[in-house]
Amino acid sequence: MDRLLLSHGGGGEETYKLINEVILKYFGNPVLSSLEDAGLFEVNKKKLAFTLDGFTVKPLFFKGGDIGKLAITGTINDLLVIGARPISITVGFIIEEGFSLKDFCKILESMKKEVEKNEIFVAGGDTKIVPKGAVDGIFITTSGIGEVIYSGISCSALREGDLIIVSGGIGEHGACIMAEREGISMEIDLESDCATLLPILMPLFESGLEIHAMRDPTRGGLSATLYEWAYSSKVDILVEEEKIPVKPQVRAFCEALGFEPYHLACEGRVVISAPETSAYEILKILKSFEYGKDSAIIGRVIKKSDSPKVILKTLYGVERVLENASGELFPRIC
Amino acid sequence: MDRLLLSHGGGGEETYKLINEVILKYFGNPVLSSLEDAGLFEVNKKKLAFTLDGFTVKPLFFKGGDIGKLAITGTINDLLVIGARPISITVGFIIEEGFSLKDFCKILESMKKEVEKNEIFVAGGDTKIVPKGAVDGIFITTSGIGEVIYSGISCSALREGDLIIVSGGIGEHGACIMAEREGISMEIDLESDCATLLPILMPLFESGLEIHAMRDPTRGGLSATLYEWAYSSKVDILVEEEKIPVKPQVRAFCEALGFEPYHLACEGRVVISAPETSAYEILKILKSFEYGKDSAIIGRVIKKSDSPKVILKTLYGVERVLENASGELFPRIC
Numbered sequence: 220m221d222r223l224l225l226s227h228g229g230g231g232e233e234t235y236k237l238i239n240e241v242i243l244k245y246f247g248n249p250v251l252s253s254l255e256d257a258g259l260f261e262v263n264k265k266k267l268a269f270t271l272d273g274f275t276v277k278p279l280f281f282k283g284g285d286i287g288k289l290a291i292t293g294t295i296n297d298l299l300v301i302g303a304r305p306i307s308i309t310v311g312f313i314i315e316e317g318f319s320l321k322d323f324c325k326i327l328e329s330m331k332k333e334v335e336k337n338e339i340f341v342a343g344g345d346t347k348i349v350p351k352g353a354v355d356g357i358f359i360t361t362s363g364i365g366e367v368i369y370s371g372i373s374c375s376a377l378r379e380g381d382l383i384i385v386s387g388g389i390g391e392h393g394a395c396i397m398a399e400r401e402g403i404s405m406e407i408d409l410e411s412d413c414a415t416l417l418p419i420l421m422p423l424f425e426s427g428l429e430i431h432a433m434r435d436p437t438r439g440g441l442s443a444t445l446y447e448w449a450y451s452s453k454v455d456i457l458v459e460e461e462k463i464p465v466k467p468q469v470r471a472f473c474e475a476l477g478f479e480p481y482h483l484a485c486e487g488r489v490v491i492s493a494p495e496t497s498a499y500e501i502l503k504i505l506k507s508f509e510y511g512k513d514s515a516i517i518g519r520v521i522k523k524s525d526s527p528k529v530i531l532k533t534l535y536g537v538e539r540v541l542e543n544a545s546g547e548l549f550p551r552i553c
Numbered sequence: 554m555d556r557l558l559l560s561h562g563g564g565g566e567e568t569y570k571l572i573n574e575v576i577l578k579y580f581g582n583p584v585l586s587s588l589e590d591a592g593l594f595e596v597n598k599k600k601l602a603f604t605l606d607g608f609t610v611k612p613l614f615f616k617g618g619d620i621g622k623l624a625i626t627g628t629i630n631d632l633l634v635i636g637a638r639p640i641s642i643t644v645g646f647i648i649e650e651g652f653s654l655k656d657f658c659k660i661l662e663s664m665k666k667e668v669e670k671n672e673i674f675v676a677g678g679d680t681k682i683v684p685k686g687a688v689d690g691i692f693i694t695t696s697g698i699g700e701v702i703y704s705g706i707s708c709s710a711l712r713e714g715d716l717i718i719v720s721g722g723i724g725e726h727g728a729c730i731m732a733e734r735e736g737i738s739m740e741i742d743l744e745s746d747c748a749t750l751l752p753i754l755m756p757l758f759e760s761g762l763e764i765h766a767m768r769d770p771t772r773g774g775l776s777a778t779l780y781e782w783a784y785s786s787k788v789d790i791l792v793e794e795e796k797i798p799v800k801p802q803v804r805a806f807c808e809a810l811g812f813e814p815y816h817l818a819c820e821g822r823v824v825i826s827a828p829e830t831s832a833y834e835i836l837k838i839l840k841s842f843e844y845g846k847d848s849a850i851i852g853r854v855i856k857k858s859d860s861p862k863v864i865l866k867t868l869y870g871v872e873r874v875l876e877n878a879s880g881e882l883f884p885r886i887c
Contacts, residue, residue, distance in 0.1 A: 223652045228682030237680065241654070245661040246644070246668065246675040258676025260641060262700060265597035269676040271643035271696050275683050307594060309605035310580075311694045313647075316884075318557045320575070327579040334580065341580040342592025342603040345694075346571065348562030349609050350884050355687040360645045360679075362605050362696030366596060550650075550684050 230438025231482070231544030235447070254451060255374060256297040256434060259367060266367035268303035270294060273360045277551040279322065281399050283392075283411030286359055287326035289486060289553060291333035292415045294363040296435045299420045300489060302372045303365030305337060310344040311360040316351050326357070337417050339363075369424040376431040377452035381520040382498035384491040386419060386505050387412065387513040388466040389441050390473070393483030396552050398472060409468050414487030419504075419511045428500050432492040435485065437553055439544035442481040442529060444490050446543040449527035458518030458541070459532045481531075482544040484552045492520065564772025565816070565878030569781070588785060589708060590631040590768060593701060600701035602637035604628060607694045611885040613656065615733050617726075617745030620693055621660035623820060623887060625667035626749045628697040630769045633754045634823060636706045637699030639671060644678040645694040650685050660691070671751050673697075703758040710765040711786035715854040716832035718825040720753060720839050721746065721847040722800040723775050724807070727817030730886050732806060743802050748821030753845045756838055762831040770824050771887055773878035776815040776863060778824050780877040783861035791864045792852030792875070815865075816878040818886045826854065 226233040243252055250258040257270035274290045284292075291308065298305045310330070314323070334341060342364075391412040398409050416435065423430070432452075436444040441463070445456050465473075465480045473480045487510070493501055498516060505511035521530070531541040560567040577586055584592040591604035608624045618626075625642065632639045644664070648657070668675060676698075725746040732743050750769065757764070766786075770778040775797070779790050799807075799814045807814045821844075827835055832850060839845035855864070865875040 221654050223648050223650065223654055223657060223682055225650050225682050225684065228648070228680060234680070241658065242661065242678070242680070245658075245665040246678070248674045250641075250674060250676050251678075256677075258641065258643070260674075260676060262601065262640065263597050263599035265599070267596065267698075269641055269643055269696075269698055271645050271677055271694070272679045273645040273647050273681045273694065275647060275681050275687065277687075306596065307584075307592065307603055309592070309603055309696050311605050311607040311696075313607050313609060313692055313694075314557050314562070316557070316559050320555050320557055323557060324575065324579075327576065331579040340582045340584060340594075342584050342594060343590075343605055344576070344580070344585075345606045346562060346568070346576070347607045347609050348557055348559050348884065349689070350559065352686075353609065353611075353689040353885070354692070355683070358647055358688070358692070360605070360607065360647075360694035360696075362603075362643050362645075362694075364601075364603055364698060550682065551687070 225550045226546050229544055229549060230443050255301050257301040257303065268298050268301050268365045268367055270297040271360065271362040272297060273358065274553060275358050275551050276396060276553050278399055279356060281411055282395055284413035285326060285329050287329035288333055289413055290359040290361045291330050292413055293486065294361040295337050295415050295417060298363050298365035299416050300433045300435050302369035302424065303367045305339045305363055305365045307340055307342040308361055308363045309342055312346045313354050313358045314348050315354045315356055316348055318357055333415060337415050372430055372433050374432050374448050375451040377448050377454050377492045377520050378431060379520055379522055380495060381431055381492045382495055382516050383456065383458060383518040384498060384502055384514060384516050386489045386511045388464045388469065389485050389488060390469045390480040390483030391466060392486040393440060393549060393552055394469045394472045409472060412485055412487040414510065416489050419508045422504055423501060426504060428497040430491060430493050434490050436488060436490050437484050437486060440482045440484055441490065442541055443544045445529040448492065449529055453524060453527055454520045455522050455524040455528055455530060456518060457521045457530045457532060460534050462515055462517045464513045464515050481541060486553060559884045560880050563878055563883060564777050567879065589635050591635045591637065602632050602635050602699045602701055604631040605694065605696040606631060608887060609692050609885050610730060610887050612733055613690060615745055616729055618747035619660060619663050621663035622667055623747055624693040624695045625664050626747055628695040629671050630750050632697050632699035633750050634767045634769050636703035636758060637701045639673045639697055639699045641674055641676040642695055642697045643676055646680045647688050647692045648682050649688045649690055650682055652691055667749060671749050706764055706767050708766050708782050709785040711782050711788050711826045711854050712765060713854055713856055714829060715765055715826045716829055716850050717790065717792060717852040718832060718836055718848060718850050719798065720823045720845045722798045722803065723819055723822060724803045724814040724817030725800060726820040727774060727883060727886055728803045728806045743806060746819055746821040748844065750823050753839055753842045757835060760838060762834050764825060764827050766826040768824055770822060771818050771820060774816045774818055775824065776875050777878045779863040782826065783863055787858060787861055788854045789856050789858040789862055789864060790852060791855045791866060793866045794868050796849055796851045798847045798849050815875060820887060
């Protein structure tokens, strides 16, 4: 390859390669190379988590949220899934000359709401205005710092026998954005699941229940998360189609357009790998919240493997390899 | 105003207004409202500094550096000028589809060099690839975390009688970028001053000498820094033209194009406000380094003021108000 392609940013196979074969060649260090959603390090014997995410979603405003809400919840979720309580965030805007101040204020208002709801504060930021055409509207980058309150969560910690849990319907954010962008009107409404995981994850951390891995399946969807885990932990994972929660409207959208719901981004869901001894208790806690009421155990880690893969047991009982997200289907989804 | 204009990102008067009248309305909190280059807060009784900066410079490669070097040194400098030793950084790329992998690797290589030179590590990051036309080439956002080792530096801490020190020639980055971008060929070479301030500032912190304020004069140049200080500390500041170091080629560039060198960005200089009792010692330390050899005391805080302003004593001995950077002269300078 001599050019960067949309697929390199898709969150699936090519992104994994770009990170491993290019970026880690320059920035490789034990913290970064663990490929978690946030880097961990100690300051004064306190373990901190540090993360950053860029947001280029189009359209800026969508059912269930906007780029501002996404930029705060996305970074908060990246801290949470490594076991950290979010403390503070910094915010960078890159804005096209002539952008509407009213829209900017609407975005700021959404961010403010999430900042308050999650009891964090904005420690700093930066605003760049670039000439017309240098950026399409507004891009936001947020960085977050949190204090690790639950240790040991890692994408390389999956063990044979672990059960895989998901906290609700998958693919809702991806389907919503695609539908809005492409002007596909559906009879049934699609709404982004964009939300902070704080209310459902803090009680989990406090429960002390054993958790091995945890991730919010954003770009590349459920399949990209499962593949990252399979690769990092060198295991085969089996998930059962009939157990994976997919809302009817997401399923209808996927059938109409020929997508797999497993490749569509979520922005308010968490996938958890936990031993059987704690998985059912975890499920109970998740289900006790309105936002986690559709939580389900969707599969398990079947064995150690030298050629890690994710297997899908279909509705018809057939087992097939679930393909990882690949190609350039979904640019600017988040 | 109902649209965001280039001037709102210029670093001068309009940026100050956008931050104070719009952004702080939503995100106002004691940390952010102090308007420092980095936010300060305590974790486990250790004071941390947290900052973020976006980089949209054009051209990407210029004499003395590139967008990658700038993205690391800029964020490191923002930590240093608040008295913090940089610990770690997170990096976000937003890249246009089709961007050259070779150029991307050149940028990564520059970043790697600065990361190593400054003994920090990359804790995380994000890479988004957006469709052709959604961004002009590549934008980088970096966020940094540091440990405060020198307390009390603040833009509201200037006192009557303080001397103002600058660590070298001003305006070199701004002049270099403008000249390269506009294809203005000069007989004398212009080179960006883009560099980390770590080597000259760590010895200063270790010296324990009294420092009141410290800032790297990037967007908006020396005048924007002096105005932010004047506004925050409610003082009048006087600087003397004949004492301000400006390289002949920068002066020639400014004369040819009708710019004030005081409005041109620096990317490797620091401005310091310190009491007379420590200012001469500070100057001695700065001058002991090759990179600080042109350091100079350029003026002083003349008095408390209800209508804060910066006064320039010109080469002809006349005193006039130095105008703050304003308007949309220099987009995409950093």
